[in-house]
Amino acid sequence: MKFNMTPAATIIGSLVVFFTIVVMIVIFPAIEYRLRVQPSDIFRPRTAQMNRGRAIYIENGCQYCHSQYVRPQDGDYGQDRVAQAGDYFEDQPPLLGSERQGPDLSREGGLRSDGWHWAHFTNPRHTRPDSIMPPFHWLSVPDMEDLTAYVQGLGGTDADARVAQQHRWRDAAWEAYEAGPTANTEWLHAHVPSEWMEMANPYVADARSMDRGHFVYQHFCIGCHGPVGDGRGPGGLDILRRNEMLIAEPASGEYDFAPEAPPYNFTYLSSWDGPIGGMIYYQVMNGITGTSMPAFKTELESDMIWAVANYLAVNFVGRYGAGQSESEVFRGQLPRTIPPSSEPHLFTQTAPMPLPEVLAGASSAERRRAGPAGVPAPGGGDGR
Numbered sequence: 226m227k228f229n230m231t232p233a234a235t236i237i238g239s240l241v242v243f244f245t246i247v248v249m250i251v252i253f254p255a256i257e258y259r260l261r262v263q264p265s266d267i268f269r270p271r272t273a274q275m276n277r278g279r280a281i282y283i284e285n286g287c288q289y290c291h292s293q294y295v296r297p298q299d300g301d302y303g304q305d306r307v308a309q310a311g312d313y314f315e316d317q318p319p320l321l322g323s324e325r326q327g328p329d330l331s332r333e334g335g336l337r338s339d340g341w342h343w344a345h346f347t348n349p350r351h352t353r354p355d356s357i358m359p360p361f362h363w364l365s366v367p368d369m370e371d372l373t374a375y376v377q378g379l380g381g382t383d384a385d386a387r388v389a390q391q392h393r394w395r396d397a398a399w400e401a402y403e404a405g406p407t408a409n410t411e412w413l414h415a416h417v418p419s420e421w422m423e424m425a426n427p428y429v430a431d432a433r434s435m436d437r438g439h440f441v442y443q444h445f446c447i448g449c450h451g452p453v454g455d456g457r458g459p460g461g462l463d464i465l466r467r468n469e470m471l472i473a474e475p476a477s478g479e480y481d482f483a484p485e486a487p488p489y490n491f492t493y494l495s496s497w498d499g500p501i502g503g504m505i506y507y508q509v510m511n512g513i514t515g516t517s518m519p520a521f522k523t524e525l526e527s528d529m530i531w532a533v534a535n536y537l538a539v540n541f542v543g544r545y546g547a548g549q550s551e552s553e554v555f556r557g558q559l560p561r562t563i564p565p566s567s568e569p570h571l572f573t574q575t576a577p578m579p580l581p582e583v584l585a586g587a588s589s590a591e592r593r594r595a596g597p598a599g600v601p602a603p604g605g606g607d608g609r
């Protein structure tokens with residue numbers, strides 16, 4: 226028999242090949258996945274609110290920067306459970322992501338408090354001054370709640386257990402905060418083991434320790450605890466505003482949102498006379514469950530935590546650890562030896578920067594084009 230390459234044979238032949246490929250690499254794996262993969266041990270269906278939050282997550286392209294899968298080699302980064310196919314049972318499509326500009330979020334649920342997420346979505350630089358994540362303050366309040374519910378649900382039943390723990394401690398911490406500064410400080414310290422409460426800072430508060438403490442404070446703490454340590458940084462204010470809103474008008478009820486103790490005012494510690502280093506170390510290492518205070522043990526090495534403990538004690542509490550006196554700490558050298566120009570701009574700029582003389586008489590449109598520091602962009606445009 227002779228096979229002729231007629232137009233009909235060519236078209237039908239290529240269609241057969243095309244559909245065979247589609248069945249083999251698209252349809253078959255999808256059916257096979259449905260038949261083979263069972264829900265994993267941590268799987269549970271999402272609530273309606275979490276599904277709405279997931280839609281907001283997709284709309285805003287969160288998956289371009291955040292992955293949702295843990296590989297065996299990610300154990301090095303403190304991840305506790307490797308992803309399994311059954312974790313994604315209900316996901317159409319699974320938001321695996323391929324970039325990790327930000328941390329993997331598949332285990333995010335319950336790691337942080339709802340108030341932390343609120344402040345962070347409002348502006349990530351309020352909780353982490355050098356974050357590159359864009360702000361989402363323009364989302365409506367219900368959208369913020371839905372997005373938070375979704376993120377707090379990542380990690381299935383493990384996340385639910387952690388969120389339940391967060392909520393239990395949140396209510397206790399809020400009650401203590403409402404009881405006033407002295408009772409709150411006592412409550413906080415009652416949960417710190419006594420050996421840590423009685424430990425002085427093993428590192429002398431010398432200029433080097435103060436410099437490192439200053440660095441840590443600027444990059445990790447100032448957003449919440451504020452430039453003068455009174456808990457009124459921009460992230461602290463976000464949490465206070467959220468509390469006011471929740472008290473005036475409680476949340477939708479679909480998810481358990483409630484007010485949270487705002488960031489601590491360190492100056493309250495000046496009326497407390499125990500040794501100071503170990504207590505701060507313990508709180509910074511472990512964080513305070515139920516509040517936005519994060520655990521820093523996976524991010525800051527021990528030396529850095531002792532340094533920031535010295536920095537807090539000397540600058541905000543007026544205390545000099547390791548039995549030193551004020552004059553020994555400040556002998557000839559003020560702690561602020563880091564030039565102000567190297568500090569995150571957001572928190573150091575108290576007044577608008579003066580305009581250079583060339584622009585002093587310019588119109589507002591011309592100034593805007595010139596950018597915040599008054600330096601004209603190359604080519605006269607806005608540089609894009």
Ligand code: HEC
Binds near residue numbers: 333336337353361
């Ligand atoms: C341009 C990349 C980028 C985009 C887009 C982005 N993020 Fe992020 N995200 C980051 C980076 C970087 C961090 C780490 C620094 C920080 O905490 O802000 C982060 C941190 C986070 C964290 C904290 C993780 C942790 O426990 O430390 C959460 C939660 C989060 N992002 C959620 C979101 C959500 C939800 C969206 C979409 C609405 C989003 N991100 C969009 C880059 C991004």
Ligand code: HEC
Binds near residue numbers: 460517521
């Ligand atoms: C996202 C906000 C946030 C950030 C960032 C943050 N904190 Fe906190 N911090 C809190 C909150 C909230 C509390 C608990 C307040 C309460 O329950 O009254 C707290 C409590 C504390 C306490 C406990 C004080 C005591 O007497 O028990 C210490 C110490 C502390 N923070 C130090 C730090 C340091 C150091 C950093 C940076 C490395 C930091 N915090 C970053 C929000 C934050």
